[in-house]
Amino acid sequence: MRMTTALDARLLIASLALLSACASPPRPPLTQQAGVAPTMTIERFLRAVNENDLDTMSGLFGTRDGAIDQSWPREESDARMFLLASILRHSDYSILSEQIVPGRREEATQFLVSISTSEQQVTVPFTLVRTSEHQHWLIEQIGIESVTR
Numbered sequence: 001m002r003m004t005t006a007l008d009a010r011l012l013i014a015s016l017a018l019l020s021a022c023a024s025p026p027r028p029p030l031t032q033q034a035g036v037a038p039t040m041t042i043e044r045f046l047r048a049v050n051e052n053d054l055d056t057m058s059g060l061f062g063t064r065d066g067a068i069d070q071s072w073p074r075e076e077s078d079a080r081m082f083l084l085a086s087i088l089r090h091s092d093y094s095i096l097s098e099q100i101v102p103g104r105r106e107e108a109t110q111f112l113v114s115i116s117t118s119e120q121q122v123t124v125p126f127t128l129v130r131t132s133e134h135q136h137w138l139i140e141q142i143g144i145e146s147v148t149r
Contacts, residue, residue, distance in 0.1 A: 038109055038128040038137040039095055045139055046113075049088045057081040062138040064107060064129050087144050088124075092116040101127060108140065115147065122146045 041060055048056035058069040058077040061084075068077045093115045101108040108129045115124050125143040130136070 038098075038111065041128060041137045041139060042095060042111060042113060042126055046088065046090065046093055046115075049085045050090065052082075052085055054078050054081040054085070057085065060139055062129075062131070063140055064132045066131055066133070067136075067138055084142065084144070087147050088115065088142070090115045090117050096123065104129075106130075107132075117147075120147075 045057060045060045048054075048060070054077070055069065058072070058081050059067050061081070062068045062071075065071065068080075093113055096112040096114050099110050099112075101110050108127055111126045111128065113124050113126055115122055124146055125141075126139055127141040128137045129140040131138060
C-alpha cells in the first residue's frame with residue numbers, strides 16, 4: 001500500500017510539472033511586443049482576419065508612427081478592418097517571397113503572400129514598416145486589388 005501512495009505522489013508531481021510546462025504566460029499588448037518578425041506579423045494578421053478579430057488586426061496595421069489602434073477612432077479602424085477581413089478571408093495562405101522597398105530599405109519590406117479562397121488563389125503584396133519608436137513591424141499596405149478584381 002505504501003508503494004502505491006509513493007507512486008501516486010510521483011504521478012501527481014509529474015502531472016503538475018507537465019501542466020505548468022504547458023501553461024503559456026500572458027501575452028503583452030501588441031504594441032509592447034518588441035522584435036516581432038515581419039512574417040509573424042503577417043501570420044497573426046491573417047489569423048485575425050479569419051477570426052474577425054478587429055482589435056488584433058488594428059494592432060498590427062499602421063505606419064512608422066505606430067498602430068492604428070492607438071491613433072484612429074475605434075469606429076474608423078473597426079470599419080476598415082472589417083472590410084479587409086471580408087476581402088482577405090481565406091482557406092489557406094503561404095508567404096512566397098520578400099523583397100526590398102526601393103528608397104525605404106531600412107524601414108520597410110514587402111512580402112508576396114499567396115492567399116487561397118473558395119473561389120480563387122491570388123498573390124497579394126503586403127508592405128510592412130518598422131515603427132520608429134519601438135522597432136515593431138506593422139502592416140502598412142495590402143494590395144487587395146488582386147483579390148477584388
